Amino acid sequence: MAPVTNGRVLFNEYLPTGYPIPGKTVVYDTSETIDLENVALNGGFLVKVLVLSIDPYQRNRLKAPSDQRSYGSFELGKPIQNFGVGVVLRSENSAVKAGDHVYGQYDFQQYVIVPELPSRIWRVLENKEQIPWSAYVGVAGMPGQTAYYGWKEYASPQKGEVAFVTTGAGPVGATVIQLAKADGLKVIASAGSDDKVEYMKSIGADVAFNYKTTKTSDVLAKEGPIHVFWDNVGGESFEAAIEHAATGARLLECGMITVYNTNETYTVKNLFQIIGKELHVHGVMVAGPLHEKYVDEFYETIPEKIARGELKYKEHVLHGLDKAGQGLLDVQTGKNFGKCVIVVAEE
Amino acid sequence: MAPVTNGRVLFNEYLPTGYPIPGKTVVYDTSETIDLENVALNGGFLVKVLVLSIDPYQRNRLKAPSDQRSYGSFELGKPIQNFGVGVVLRSENSAVKAGDHVYGQYDFQQYVIVPELPSRIWRVLENKEQIPWSAYVGVAGMPGQTAYYGWKEYASPQKGEVAFVTTGAGPVGATVIQLAKADGLKVIASAGSDDKVEYMKSIGADVAFNYKTTKTSDVLAKEGPIHVFWDNVGGESFEAAIEHAATGARLLECGMITVYNTNETYTVKNLFQIIGKELHVHGVMVAGPLHEKYVDEFYETIPEKIARGELKYKEHVLHGLDKAGQGLLDVQTGKNFGKCVIVVAEE
Known part of the structure; x- marks a missing residue:
């Protein structure tokens, strides 16, 4: 040939x-x-x-x-x-x-x-x-692993708590929404278009909104306080989550797309609340120790859930x-x- | 009477x-x-x-x-x-x-x-x-408890690691320096006067400096990267710690004195590194669940260490x-x- x-x-x-x-x-x-x-x-x-x-x-x-x-x-x-x-x-x-x-x-x-x-x-x-x-x-690869490892390691979910997930229509966020629902949490999710909002509802989000037309802090003020935050956005979104976090909330920092294309210029004006609210902020990376810890469990459970239609x-x-x-x-x-x-x- | x-x-x-x-x-x-x-x-x-x-x-x-x-x-x-x-x-x-x-x-x-x-x-x-x-x-009251509870719960100290302690001449910082040394860490500590620098050395700090005359980031670049950060300062100090943090470092946020008397105006320009370095940021408050967990252990051990001169x-x-x-x-x-x-x- x-x-x-x-x-x-x-x-x-x-x-x-x-x-x-x-x-x-x-x-x-x-x-x-x-x-x-x-x-x-x-x-x-x-x-x-x-x-x-x-x-x-x-x-x-x-x-x-x-x-x-x-x-x-x-x-x-x-x-x-x-x-x-x-x-x-x-x-x-x-x-x-x-x-x-x-x-x-x-x-x-x-x-x-x-x-x-x-x-x-x-x-x-x-x-x-x-x-x-x-x-x-x-969902059965790196983005799904990111969601799964981070959730398992840092979310400490308690039934009845409230989670807020940004970029909830993306592969990481959508997986987090479904993991949070499966653990019995109320899920607030945001994305940047109305069809994405509909999609987030279809996979279980209790409250879904378009952050371009609805202010994140308004939604969190009404539906929060939040106990788990999954952040793919950074900046103003991180600030809003801190503002509406419950005492002891877990903030999982997975991505900050607002700072990828610009330099980091947004002033997060309430970092001080990390102390008073005893917040826990964790950087989530798929490679490294979390991969070693969870990879086999991940491949044993996630593809099966996908095949059964339990994970969309x-x-x-x-x-x-x-x-x-x-x-x-x-x-x-x-x-x-x-x-x-x-x-x-x-x- | x-x-x-x-x-x-x-x-x-x-x-x-x-x-x-x-x-x-x-x-x-x-x-x-x-x-x-x-x-x-x-x-x-x-x-x-x-x-x-x-x-x-x-x-x-x-x-x-x-x-x-x-x-x-x-x-x-x-x-x-x-x-x-x-x-x-x-x-x-x-x-x-x-x-x-x-x-x-x-x-x-x-x-x-x-x-x-x-x-x-x-x-x-x-x-x-x-x-x-x-x-x-x-040292045997609230500030000592703050240091002790935070260190026990979040520092995860490993012998040979590097800790950086701000306001190291204050009651919380000075206690943290001594706890870190007892756990076998190299300790970098900062304070705002030369006599405080001498004091920090006298209680065990390996590297002590006056942040008013020496740039924190210069010291950390030379003596870091750091694995545990004890922050009583916030703002630029928090930013320097993130910049010079090792992967997986623990950042204990205990106070942010730089923002107490002003509003929070400093732009921390590297929050994104929380993700890439898989950092863990914890707000430390002495009241609440940590008190319940550690208070008896604290009163059983700390006054005795003070009496023996082991904790200055x-x-x-x-x-x-x-x-x-x-x-x-x-x-x-x-x-x-x-x-x-x-x-x-x-x-």
């Missing part, structure tokens, strides 16, 4: 502030080819990438190393990276065989040679529940790796409705 | 911002008398107040109820309140007898009739260790209840060097 094109999404320039521009911040490149039958694997395995995930946190990796705090910059001229699922075409690694479906952090390419299973993040997916592969980068999810699907730049932009502006997934190839 | 003067410190006017002004914010009043032998106790007990504590958090109680977040305003025209130790002159309460020394939250008066032991905060002090009564409002403390003593207004000002401006104590009477 002749070599085939191996399309790639390359990181083209650092973006200190502002939204990513498709074709400028990242570019789709078709200059490389790959000989699928003969390319040397050197003990690794060759994957045909099926789906790739676009997530808000990737915005931080578009910044220069000098502006980085935590995630590490993408390398200029090289493919950007994120979680995905692919099917193994050939393997020289005993842990993986042709036909296996592997979840991991892939370069944004149509075909990837993986030297080895690099970390506990990577996983050969059995999928005996037969849910769609795309679910494994969403919604996707914003873009077809073709060349749409990755658009996806990066969509999740920063909130244009996506549900988990943003790039379908790179059918099996 | 004829009635005697019962001097009182009355709350005279609300103070939204700025430093308390002795004689204006609070006034010392000698218009009342009390007949110690005959005054009706109605089932309560009569206390001659020996020592009263002045603490930074009292600044918040000088604000109007509409500006309150947590502590509750003092009542205009009535005595201000805080922790103290007094000796019982007469009692109709079976839990307390004449001659007992009682720790509790007293009105700022020379003599107080207490209807009953109002809460678990109050305590008849055995003092078999024979430490000075004033210690029971400092320093006092800023003012003689006479009429000096309370000055004390309030001193602890806000940092003029005090050590725990501010008003000696109201000798036994």
Whole structure:
């Protein structure tokens, strides 16, 4: 078989502030080819990438190393990276065989040679529940893990308490809404459009509102105080949550999308209340010790719940790796409705 | 015996911002008398107040109820309140007898009739260790409890880790320094004068500096990253701690003196790092569940450590209840060097 094109999404320039521009911040490149039958694997395995995930946190990796705090910059001229699922075409690694479906952090390419299973993040997916592969980068992947690990470790939910979830129509927030409902909490959830509000109600939110037309602090004043806060927004939203937190409330900081594209300029004017209300603020990251602690439990329970229809999810699907730049932009502006997934190839 | 003067410190006017002004914010009043032998106790007990504590958090109680977040305003025209130790002159309460020394939250008066032991905060002090009564409002009282409870509950200290303690010459900070050293941590501590720096070194701080002449972030960049932060300052100090926190660090928010006298105007520009570094921020209050959990352990261990000289403390003593207004000002401006104590009477 002749070599085939191996399309790639390359990181083209650092973006200190502002939204990513498709074709400028990242570019789709078709200059490389790959000989699928003969390319040397050197003990690794060759994957045909099926789906790739676009997530808000990737915005931080578009910044220069000098502006980085935590995630590490993408390398200029090289493919950007994120979680995905692919099917193994050939393997020289005993842990993986042709036909296996592997979840991991892939370069944004149509075909990837993986030297080895690099970390506990990577996983050969059995999928005996037969849910769609795309679910494994969403509710059954990193965003679902983020929600599950953070909720299990820090929420300390008590039946009858009140939770407030921001970006409740996104894959993390929507999962948190459902976990909170399952634990018997009253759930307040916000998102940025009326159809997202309807969706949040459909998955169980007791109170759902559009933060663009309704003031968060007004809703919390009426429906709070809140005992658990799941924050994907930061800034004014964090301030409103502190203002309407009950004594001893748990504030789970998972994302601050309001500060990803600008510098952090909002003055949170009530940090002092962290003391008086004895609040607990926790930064939630999916990698690290929480992953070690919860990953097996996660894969044992979540795909099954999805298969049974007990855990719902919604996707914003873009077809073709060349749409990755658009996806990066969509999740920063909130244009996506549900988990943003790039379908790179059918099996 | 004829009635005697019962001097009182009355709350005279609300103070939204700025430093308390002795004689204006609070006034010392000698218009009342009390007949110690005959005054009706109605089932309560009569206390001659020996020592009263002045603490930074009292600044918040000088604000109007509409500006309150947590502590509750003092009542205009009535005595201000805080922790103290007094000796019982007469009692109709079976839990307390004449001659007992009682720790509790007293009105700022020379003599107080207490209807009953109002809460678990109050305590008849055995003092078999024979430490000075004033210690029971400092290192063996609320400030010491604050340090002890917060440290035990949230610090999760690991030998070899690094702690950073602000206002390390104050009663809370100085206790935290000694607890951290006892747990095998390297301790960085800051205060606002060179003699306080020397004192912090004398009680075990490995690195001590004057934040007025040395930049906190410079010290932390050199001596950090930090694993435990004890904050009595807020604002820029909180920001510096976040900036130089290790992954998984615990930030114990105990006070924010920089925002007590002004509104909260400082923009903490790196709250986002709470996520990436998986930080844990806890508000520490001495009352509430932590008190229930640790109070007996505290009184069983701390006075003994003080008596043995294993736990050191320093006092800023003012003689006479009429000096309370000055004390309030001193602890806000940092003029005090050590725990501010008003000696109201000798036994």
